Amino acid sequence: MSAGPAKKGILAGLRFTSLRLRLVVVFALVALTAAVSASAIAYWLNREAVLTRTQNSALNDFRQEMQNRAATLPARPSEDDLRRTAEQMAGGSAGYSVLLLGERDAGKPIIAASNPDVFTLADVPKALQDAVETKRELSAANAYEYHLFWLRTERGRTPYLVGGTRIINGGPTGYMFKSLEPEQKDLNSLAWSLGIATGLALLGSALLAQAAATTVLRPVHRLGEAARRLGEGELDTRLRVSGTDELAxxxxxxxxxxxxxxxxxxxxxxxxxxxxxxxxxxxxxxxxxxxxxxxxxxxxxxxxxxxxxxxxxxxxxxxxxxxxxxxxVENLMEVTRFDAGTARLVLDDVDVADQVTACIDARAWLDAVDLDAERGIVARLDPRRLDVILANLIGNALKHGGSPVRVSVRTESVEDGEEELVIEVRDHGPGIPEDVLPRVFDRFYKASASRPRSEGSGLGLSIAMENALIHGGSITAANSPDGDGAVFVLRLPQDASRIERGLQTRSSQGEEEGDAR
Structure with a gap:
């Protein structure tokens, strides 16, 4: 019996946790989106700044070296002249390799590299070579026939900057080749730093979300607990109000x-x-x-x-x-006892078949009732209240359904392994109208408003239900599936001792509360 409340408590806890989880997830997603966006923007801006600064410095230095050294070479330089000039150009602080192309004679090109093991003409993309060697017409918008071109490429997994230009008026063509690996390492370190910062931001947002969720959900939890107590009858339940926000x-x-x-x-x-x-x-x-x-x-x-x-x-x-x-008057007295909570069970071991027979015999209904009950079915209940229930159900069946009325007694097993007493009262009348069925056990209710002064008081079935409930049982009313009359089914626990102890316990608690007040 204790599994039900425990299960509800677990489900309530899960619902509470899921709301907290949703708040944390939302905070985390917002923080993650903001951190990732900020990190991506910062990485992109720093990457462009670092690469632009490095390539501008290298290209400007290369252009200056081409003007100062390569332009002073003779029109037909030797291979040693080209190599010596390339080594001088690469020996600066810019840290790039140089490749110079010239002509020994017409149609006889020569190539010299500052470091042939690092940089050769094969490392220069064909598109860059074509752009550098293309002669452009002079105009107001173009003051030079040849320009400096560059692009970024990769060899293996290492990024490189490749640039090239040609000396005007028949000078050599020069290419530079600079590794961007240091910048890549710097950018990788920056990426790791931004990733760590994003993780810390995510962790911080989760902690902040937890704190915010606790701040928000604690009043909600208190409100839910107060609503539960209010629903359980503690009408003096109140919440402490602080603040001016929506929760307050x-x-x-x-x-x-x-x-x-x-x-x-x-x-x-x-x-x-x-x-x-x-x-x-x-x-x-x-x-x-x-x-x-x-x-x-x-x-x-x-x-x-x-x-x-x-x-x-x-x-x-x-x-x-x-x-x-x-x-x-007797019915009214009985009703007031139920309403006042003073009705009590006087239990005894009763042979149900004998009890039903005695009820029928006392009211001279033997000729009108067909009893189907085996002797030996013993139940511990209040015989007087069982007699009241049977008298009302059988009397109602005889009055509205006519004889013969069939009364059957049996026992059925319930979930806890206990036995349940089942008494079925069936008549062969017109049945109960569908709109009347939900109200047959209401006090003073009569199916026909045109017969307010019928022999009944309108309390019989209501009193029968109250007597069944005080035993821990119930009564149901329905029409026979074959359309032949109405069927009332009384279900009572075969041993009502537990119900009696519960009533006594609640009564003593009520008296103690009354004394405390």
């Missing part, structure tokens, strides 16, 4: 609603208590004159055969109405 406003709204509810429930309880006391007092006060009326009607009933034929019908009507009034 929600707490004020809850407190206002709880205060209004408590006031309305108190007013309703007072009115209900007043009405219950009035009914109880009225029923008690009616018993004395009703006793006298009953005695008089019994005398009149005994003398009815000797009365004037004109008076006999009136006497018969008075007798029946006095009996009806007596039943109504």
């Amino acid at each position: 406003e929600l707490s004020r709204t809850f407190n206002s609603a709880a205060e209004s509810l408590q006031k309305k429930v108190a007013d309703m309880s007072a009115r209900e208590e007043s009405s219950r006391r009035f009914v109880a007092d009225m029923s008690h006060e009616l018993r004395t004159p009703l006793t006298a009326l009953t005695a008089v009607t019994e005398v009149l009933e005994d003398e009815q055969d000797s009365l004037d034929p004109m008076i006999a019908p009136a006497v018969s009507l008075v007798v029946s109405e006095v009996r009806r009034l007596g039943d109504l």
Whole structure:
């Protein structure tokens, strides 16, 4: 029996955690997006700045060296002149290799490199060679026939900067080849730093999200706990309000609603208590004159055969109405006991078949009831209340369904391995209208409003249900599947001792709370 609340608690905890998780995930995603975007922008800006600065420095130095050294070479330089010049150009602080192309004679090119093991003409992309060797027409927008061109390339996994230009008026063509590996290492270090910074930002955002989630969810959790206590009947539950934000406003709204509810429930309880006391007092006060009326009607009933034929019908009507009034008063007294919570079980071991037979025999229904009950089915319950239930169910079936009424008794196993007593009362009348079925156990409810003064008080089935509930059982009403009459099914635990102990425990707790107040 304890698995249900535990399961609900676990589910509530999971829901609480999932809300916290969603908040943390949202914070983390926002922080991750911001950090990644900022890191990517910073990396791109730094990468462009580093590469641009390095290539501009190298290209400017190469252009200057071409002007200062390569331009001073003779028109037909020797291979040694080219090599010596290339080595001088590469020996500067720029840290690049140089390749010079010239002509020994017309149509006889010579090539010299500052470091042939590092840089050869094969390392110069064909597109760059074509761009450098292309002679351009002079114009207002173009003052030189040849220009300096460059591009970035890779050899293996190492990036390189390759640039080239040609000396005007028949000078040599020069190419430079500079490794960008130091810059790549610097950029990789920057990327790692930005990645670490992004991870720290993500961790920080998760911690901040956890703190924010705790700050937000703690009032929500308190609100949920207060709502649960309020639903359990603790109408004096209130929330402590602090701050002026939306959660504080929600707490004020809850407190206002709880205060209004408590006031309305108190007013309703007072009115209900007043009405219950009035009914109880009225029923008690009616018993004395009703006793006298009953005695008089019994005398009149005994003398009815000797009365004037004109008076006999009136006497018969008075007798029946006095009996009806007596039943109504008894029913009202019983209802007030249930409403006041003073109804108690007086348990005994009962042979159910004998009890049903005694109920039918006491009311002279033996000829109208078909009983299907094996002897030996023993249940521990309150025999007086079982008699009230059976009398109301069988009497209702006889009155509205007509005889024969079939009563069957059996036992069924329930989930906990215990046995359950099942008593089924079936009639063969027209059945119960579908719109009436949900209300057959309501107090003072009658299916036909045109017959408000029928023999019944409208309390019989309601009292039967109350007596079943106090045993820990129930009664259900339905129409027979074959359309032949109505079926009332009474289900009671075969041993109501546990229910009785629970009622006594709740009663003692109620008395203690009353004393505390």
